[in-house]
Amino acid sequence: MDTEFYRVISAFGEIAESVENFQFSQEESVSQLRAKIRLFDGTSLRVREVQIRGKSDVYSYYWLRPDDSVIIGWDNAPHHPEISTFPHHRHIGDRIEPSEKMNLAKIFQFISDFFG
DSSP, X not given: OHHHHHHHHHHXXXXXXXXXXXXXXXXXXEEEEEEEEEETTSOEEEEEEEEETTEEEEEEEEEEOTTSOEEEEEEOOSOOTTSTTTTOEEEETTEEEEOXXXXXXXXXXXXXXXXX
16 A cells, blocks of 8 residues: 555656655554645645555545645545435535545546646
8 A cells, every 4th residue: 555655656756746744554454544745836635545455445635725725625435425426526615526436646647637
């Protein structure tokens, strides 16, 4: 899990400036990763991934402005059953929208495409 994290960071090195607050733990069959990634433009990406038995189970990725307000956040917390892609969704301002299942590589690709 942490090896994949650094592989993705390296692949998107042009936008990922530094990794802060990296935490990784593994107990029996549960792995947890948390990190804050500082991006080249002063924004940041907060990452939380939980894997159970090697499968992605819980995730949240929040792209934040320098004041920590949300630009876009993706997660699979089961609190929006009305969304067609439940439990996967994204937060854009006060709106909740459908989203495919996300991972760190997809998030970085989205951010990279945004800056074009």
